[in-house]
Amino acid sequence: MAKSVFREFTKGLWTEVPPYRLVLGLCPTLAMTKQVDMGFGMGLAVTFVLVGSNVLISLLRRVIPKNVRIACFIVVVATFVIVVELLMQAYTYELFLKMGIFIPLIVVNCIPLGRAEAFCYKNGVLRSFADGLGMGLGYTISLTILAVIREVFGNGTFFNQPISFLGPTFQPYAFMVTAPGAFVFLGLMLCVMNMLGKK
Amino acid sequence: MGDYIGLIISCIFVNNILLMQYLGNCPFLGVSKKMETAVGMTGGVIFVLVMAGAATWLVEYALLKPFDVQYLRTLAFILVIATLVQFVEMYLKKSIPTLYAGLGIYLPLITTNCAVLGVCFININEEYSFVQTLVSSFAYPAGFGLALILFAAVRERILLARVPKPLRETSIGLVTAGMMSLAFYAFKGMA
Numbered sequence: 001m002a003k004s005v006f007r008e009f010t011k012g013l014w015t016e017v018p019p020y021r022l023v024l025g026l027c028p029t030l031a032m033t034k035q036v037d038m039g040f041g042m043g044l045a046v047t048f049v050l051v052g053s054n055v056l057i058s059l060l061r062r063v064i065p066k067n068v069r070i071a072c073f074i075v076v077v078a079t080f081v082i083v084v085e086l087l088m089q090a091y092t093y094e095l096f097l098k099m100g101i102f103i104p105l106i107v108v109n110c111i112p113l114g115r116a117e118a119f120c121y122k123n124g125v126l127r128s129f130a131d132g133l134g135m136g137l138g139y140t141i142s143l144t145i146l147a148v149i150r151e152v153f154g155n156g157t158f159f160n161q162p163i164s165f166l167g168p169t170f171q172p173y174a175f176m177v178t179a180p181g182a183f184v185f186l187g188l189m190l191c192v193m194n195m196l197g198k199k
Numbered sequence: 200m201g202d203y204i205g206l207i208i209s210c211i212f213v214n215n216i217l218l219m220q221y222l223g224n225c226p227f228l229g230v231s232k233k234m235e236t237a238v239g240m241t242g243g244v245i246f247v248l249v250m251a252g253a254a255t256w257l258v259e260y261a262l263l264k265p266f267d268v269q270y271l272r273t274l275a276f277i278l279v280i281a282t283l284v285q286f287v288e289m290y291l292k293k294s295i296p297t298l299y300a301g302l303g304i305y306l307p308l309i310t311t312n313c314a315v316l317g318v319c320f321i322n323i324n325e326e327y328s329f330v331q332t333l334v335s336s337f338a339y340p341a342g343f344g345l346a347l348i349l350f351a352a353v354r355e356r357i358l359l360a361r362v363p364k365p366l367r368e369t370s371i372g373l374v375t376a377g378m379m380s381l382a383f384y385a386f387k388g389m390a
Contacts, residue, residue: 026228027222027224028221031221074278075274078274081273081276082271085273104316105313105320108313109312113311154281178384180378180381180384181377181384184378186307187374190369191366191370194366
């Protein structure tokens with residue numbers, strides 16, 4: 001039992017890690033990886049929503065009628081998104097302004113809804129919790145890695161602080177922080193993940 | 200009048216919803232493998248978004264603002280969109296079966312298309328008037344359609360090319376989208 005729960009947790013970190021293996025939630029991946037704090041914040045916000053909605057939906061899975069389940073999932077997810085929105089507005093206001101409409105758009109991010117439909121509606125609370133936490137952390141790590149690459153080389157900063165190890169003659173490769181750069185580098189990242197294989 | 204033309208150009212080219220604002224990428228990569236599905240999806244998104252834009256504008260200014268419950272906006276908008284899509288689907292099925300045959304399968308997908316919800320939020324954040332909302336709700340999905348149809352045409356050609364194995368499918372799709380985005384990037388100085 002404990003082992004299978006642990007497996008649900010670890011699959012989100014590597015074998016099914018979103019957005020590289022499970023190609024869901026691409027829009028925030030593109031938009032929020034310009035800077036490390038945005039990517040990291042987005043990841044944590046999604047993790048919070050995922051864990052909350054996963055647990056609640058798996059608790060309610062015997063109550064929710066099959067025909068209207070999608071509508072019910074949306075209401076649950078949207079509620080948690082509002083919670084996260086208000087929390088970020090209260091405690092991390094600058095980040096809240098920078099992330100803009102991408103916080104409410106977690107509702108249609110596909111990851112929480114996808115997990116609800118594919119996993120929580122059929123599994124118990126503990127396993128759903130592990131699944132949500134694993135997927136959420138996997139997403140956070142993926143976003144942070146991409147954001148670190150883009151911010152360090154594209155802007156020459158890390159968490160908005162200038163860094164010096166690249167030497168004084170380093171010219172930021174500005175293409176990486178623009179919109180076209182986002183698409184190209186996410187594509188290359190997927191390619192790297194494909195080369196590393198499923199193991 | 201000139202303002203509206205400026206708004207349309209800005210929505211379609213300068214702030215292209217797909218390639219500049221990064222919204223609606225899941226259907227962008229999902230339905231762009233064939234030209235037919237790309238055209239169908241475009242029609243569906245324009246159709247729904249014009250109605251959703253008007254409906255969410257009314258909800259915002261007739262319900263949420265007077266009662267001072269704007270923190271419920273996320274929940275209210277997604278419910279309005281989901282219900283609207285369901286109604287449109289039922290109405291089309293009964294009344295205009297030919298249109299339903301074309302758009303039917305895309306309608307459920309549109310609920311979770313973040314471009315739809317995103318444009319509704321942009322309309323409110325930019326404080327557009329009702330007419331401006333209607334114009335932008337038409338122009339944004341038109342820009343979405345333009346990018347989607349162009350991309351579908353490119354993708355049909357990619358099928359014939361010899362792409363290295365790890366780059367296949369989504370990966371090469373994203374890199375191609377980056378090249379297209381670069382073309383749209385040139386419009387940036389215009390508005």
